[in-house]
Amino acid sequence: MPVRLLVSIAILIIAFLVLFLVLIASETALTVWHYLKEAPVWIQFGYAVILVGLPLLTLVLFWSWFRPGKKKKKTEQRALTSESLQDELLEFAGQGVDVSAALEEIREQRRRRSTGEIFIAVYGEVSSGKSSLVKALLPEAQIETDPRAGTTTDIRHYSWQAASGDRVVIADLPGFNLEDDTAALEETRRSHLVIFLCDSDLTQSQAKQLQLLIEQRKPVILALNKSDRYSADELGILLEEISRKTGLRRQDIVAVSAGGKEEVIRMLGEGMEQRSSRDRRPEIADLRHCVQRHLDRDRELMESLRDTAVLTMASEKLDAAKDRHRAQKAEELVSKYSRRAVIGALAAVAPGSDLVIQGVLATRLIRELSKLYDVPVKEIEIESFLELAGGKVRNMTALTLAIAGNALKAFPGLGTISGGVIHAVAYGMIFDSLGKAAAETMASRGELRPYPAAEAFEDLLHDHLESGAVQFAKLAVSGKKRGDDQS
Secondary structure (H helix, E strand, O other), rough: HHHHHHHHHHHHHHHHHHHHHHHHHHHHHHHHHHHHHHHHHHHHHHHHHHHHHHHHHHHHHHHHHHHOOOOOOOHHHHHOHHHHHHHHHHHHHHHHOHHHOOOHHHHHHHHHHHHOOEEEEEEEEEOOOOOHHHHOOOOOOOEEOOOOOOOOOOHHHHHHHHHHHHHHEEEOOOOOOHHHHHHHHHHHHOEEEEEEEEEOOOHHHHHHHHHHHHHHOEEEEEOOOHHHHHOOOHHOOOOOOOOHHHHHHHHHHEEEEEOOOEEEEEEEEEEOOEEEEEEOEEEEEHHHHHHHHHHHHHHHHHHHHHHHHHHHHHHHHHHHHHHHHHHHHHHHHHHHHHHHHHHHHHOOOOOOOHHHHHHHHHHHHHHHHHOOOOOOOHHHHHHHHHHHHHHHHHHHHHHHHHHHHHOOOOOOOOOOOHHHHHHHHHHHHHHHHHHHHHHHHHHHOOOOOHHHHHHHHHHHHHHHHHHHHHHHHHHHHHHHHHHHHHH
């Protein structure tokens, strides 16, 4: 019989079945409607609730079962206060997390606040005149070393008592690439005010660094050095152009001459000349006024912004410490369950019983990892992940067993290598990659998503087959010897 005829008959039968079901449903609905019209109102209402609520309840149950676990809101999304941060520090210190970096940040904030000093961070590329500007701003400043431990960048602090009575500390930051210089960026966040020094129109690199500074939500003053090279009209046009490009207020862009050395040429006659250098007189009055204006008008705002920035930075350091702690604990869990997988494979007596053992172990491992990362994981997500990972393993079985067998050959005197030992080594390698893939997915996504986790598992298994084989071969050999001795 032709295929088209069979398809046509099937379509015809399905159409009649659908029509039959529609007629039965219509008849039933009309009958129910007839009886409901005669029934009391409370019965009509109850029937309507059941008719609407039952399908909705079914949908809700299916959705709650199949949807992925909700990702918890990050710490940064809730209100961050000094009290809440201290509570977190106590909580995680009790769990064994190293909170020293966050504590040091809070101590430094309190120290700076107690001195009443105004901290100003000064940025500028090499040869932009930054050192001359610092000297001009603070002619009698005393150089201080950075009191904070662990600073890798040479940050120099200069303290000075201003005529207004304000005690000012300028942080001279030699680094200019904020994306790579963590110490310089952190010092910026601890400061009240930032001065960005350039000696011409902004280059692309300077504009990028300035934007990073603006994003720190600090008052920023741009100082254009060597302004005596321009006429008054040229200088006005240039300052307006910089304001347009950067989005800075025109009143926060000032022209300065930081001073420094300048070369002087004297003609001695008969074509002879004498070259010498002399100090150039600094012209920084506009910059001083701009800084003082911020101190007079925005003191409380700057203090508030500084406190918020430091609290955020301390919170970030606490989060980094928590991530390191969790990564270490996750590695310990994966190592523990990988060893159990090896021993479980050696202990398997019935064909296929090792698969049952490993399935139970894998589920326990993922549940312990989810508890460690505080990630809710549903049973169906675990099953889906293990099923997808199993498919990846089946595609690589021959390669995995071959590498396991080669690793065992590194142990002379072992004799004939049994298939059980080879499988035990393979299970160790598989479990190691399985646990690491689940941990990485939970850490990066805040949930266990089966498909991405299975992809990460495949990549890890490919990358770490040979490097992990010898480690698990040692474990399998020692486990086998203990078993032989006991028997």
